[in-house]
Amino acid sequence: MMHYFKSAWSGYVQPMLQRPKRLQVAALCFRGSGDTTQVLLVTSRGTGRWIIPKGWPMTGKTSAEAALQEAWEEAGVEGGTCNGRIMGSYTYEKRKKDGWSMTVETLVYAVAVDDVCDSYPEADQRRRTWVTPQQAATMVDEPELQQILMAFDPDNIPG
Numbered sequence: 649m650m651h652y653f654k655s656a657w658s659g660y661v662q663p664m665l666q667r668p669k670r671l672q673v674a675a676l677c678f679r680g681s682g683d684t685t686q687v688l689l690v691t692s693r694g695t696g697r698w699i700i701p702k703g704w705p706m707t708g709k710t711s712a713e714a715a716l717q718e719a720w721e722e723a724g725v726e727g728g729t730c731n732g733r734i735m736g737s738y739t740y741e742k743r744k745k746d747g748w749s750m751t752v753e754t755l756v757y758a759v760a761v762d763d764v765c766d767s768y769p770e771a772d773q774r775r776r777t778w779v780t781p782q783q784a785a786t787m788v789d790e791p792e793l794q795q796i797l798m799a800f801d802p803d804n805i806p807g
Contacts, residue, residue, distance in 0.1 A: 669739065669751045673711045674702035675719035675759040676735065677728060679778070681802050686778040688761065689787060690723045693773050694743070698787040701725070702754055715757040723776050724768035728759040733806045738792030756796060758805045 677688035677700070689698045701722040706714040712732040719725035736756045741749045764776075779787065785797040 669753045670742070672702050672704055672752050672754045673715040673718065674700050674754045674756045675715040675723075675725070675728070675730070676700055676756050676796070676800065677719050677723060677725050677759045677761045678781075678800070678802050679761045685781060685800070685802055687781050687784045687797065687800065688719075688723055688725070688764075688776060688778055689784055690774045690776045693770070697789055698777075698784070700756070700788075700793070711755055712757050715755075716759060719759055719761075721769045722774060724765040724771060725759065725761050725763075726765050727762035729762070730757050730759045731805065732757070735806055736792075736796040738790050738796060740790045740793075754793075756793075758800075758802070760802070 679686055679688075688700070690701055691697065692699050701715075701718045703714065703718040703722075705711060706717060709717065710732065711734075712730045716725075716728055716730055719728055734755050735758045737753055738756065739751055739753050742752045743749045781797045781800040785794040788794055788797065
């Protein structure tokens, strides 16, 4: 009897009670190529964890355009270029102020950085650093993002 209850719970009831994943867009900002490749990490505002710039989709902008906007607001990336193709995705649990969390799927776009500014909208709320993709993979918490960073090669971006 218990087996049937567990099967019904995990197969039917629990999936109906789960909320669908929310969607965010992210910019994997980079400069250089080959052995000189570096990626840009920023700290999150809430926990101070190392992340890549990301945020919610924006009305009137494509996902790639929204990722570029987040790169500007969170990291001061100015004049970055993106081919508009998703290079990967990862999921994470976003903690909300009320204590609840939600599963978020994040679409990642590669952004070649031309320049960064020291004065940008969230400059006083975040730190930023340039590191190799391998170093970045050890600094972020999300396993799927770690895999994206470990495999990152600016010479082989889908496009």
